[in-house]
């Protein structure tokens with residue numbers, strides 16, 4: 001890569017499932033450098049697939065912590081070889097895949113604080129971990145621990161109100177409980193437990209970084225209203241846990257200056273600030289510059305909704321996290337498993353495998369689809385737990401089939417009505433200034449986006465979120481440089497490129513869907529009840 005002109009900047013890191021990524025952003029919010037190290041391709045000696053090891057039980061999923069450290073060594077050397085001017089880095093922050101946990105062995109802090117600039121990190125830290133293969137978010141082996149935790153606090157809804165989510169297998173508290181129960185020797189020789197985000201921050205700090213409120217909200221351990229650990233949850237998971245976790249901090253906190261290791265080995269300025277790292281989804285919310293009342297819809301293999309909430313109503317579906325940008329507010333995450341795979345199936349069955357035909361069907365059918373409603377879940381849905389295809393006519397009679405064009409509209413209207421209904425159940429409300437930010441594969445189809453705008457009654461914008469977690473982390477670094485919460489985040493990032501308007505609500509859309517949404521909600525409950533009876 002060409003020699004870079006010296007310009008003050010911030011770095012944004014992302015320690016994601018499959019790679020470590022970095023972007024450099026200048027004061028005009030331009031991304032002028034990006035790089036990545038792909039675990040499977042660049043570190044084949046660890047033998048991961050998609051950055052993880054899926055164990056024989058098909059439930060346990062881990063990643064080797066030394067792989068993450070070696071990836072950081074490689075990416076820093078790549079930046080150095082490319083002539084990147086580290087002396088211009090004013091601050092850095094980052095993100096990590098949520099829920100993963102790292103177990104620092106007793107005495108590891110000494111190695112972390114006395115790093116020699118003559119050696120790479122991985123050679124100096126290889127004896128610092130009591131668990132070498134760390135559980136990550138794809139793990140689903142802790143169902144027993146989830147039930148124990150919910151029982152200890154008084155049930156799933158109580159846990160959700162306390163920590164923002166009912167117990168989920170991937171959530172860190174349940175993972176720690178499993179390690180404490182099944183590998184107590186390792187647990188007792190652990191002096192610090194980090195999330196992937198705070199682990200990465202610790203590498204740059206040269207000491208243990210605290211866990212931030214947002215990523216800490218993904219553990220089933222943090223009281224999201226008071227922003228302190230729930231002693232009941234800690235005690236239910238493992239003994240002496242609070243001392244191993246440290247005290248959580250606001251997501252836009254400076255946690256220290258960069259370790260002298262990076263000053264001497266790479267030329268970072270001694271005053272380079274390290275801003276608390278957070279989870280990849282909270283960082284993406286910052287990267288998409290979501291504001292109060294906005295909603296981000298990622299239309300991918302599974303569909304994910306990011307919501308900005310002032311007053312959340314925790315439920316048994318979805319997740320409420322502390323907001324990474326405004327410590328007084330919250331964010332929510334809703335995952336819908338039957339996303340683009342379902343859209344592609346109906347395209348193949350009803351539009352001759354052709355997106356243009358699919359779009360023509362949406363153009364030729366009216367909003368509300370003549371009262372026909374459909375539920376399309378070829379794999380067990382997460383939100384809510386329904387499986388199968390269920391179609392209803394205008395009189396709520398279940399019918400075996402729809403004409404092709406009606407089927408296509410019923411799929412898309414149903415997917416978006418479900419999103420609105422479950423978002424509103426978490427406390428979300430469409431506001432006059434609401435923007436919908438669409439991203440992911442299906443956001444390239446303007447007819448699908450038109451239905452999204454009509455169902456929500458709000459304008460739809462499209463944004464590129466390829467590096468949203470990295471970019472959001474760099475924005476956070478800048479935010480802290482310019483005064484932290486004293487200066488609105490939106491003010492700091494106002495020069496960033498704006499999203500493109502793609503669709504606005506059709507005339508009469510709100511009347512149509514205000515009438516249809518309650519019907520859809522009632523029929524969803526009916527189908528949910530049917531599914532639960534079948535599964536019993």
Ligand SMILES: O=C(CO)[C@@H](O)[C@H](O)CF
Nearest residue numbers: 017097098099137280281
């Ligand atoms: O489990 C998740 C969120 O709850 C995933 O989005 C991970 O953060 C992906 F790394």
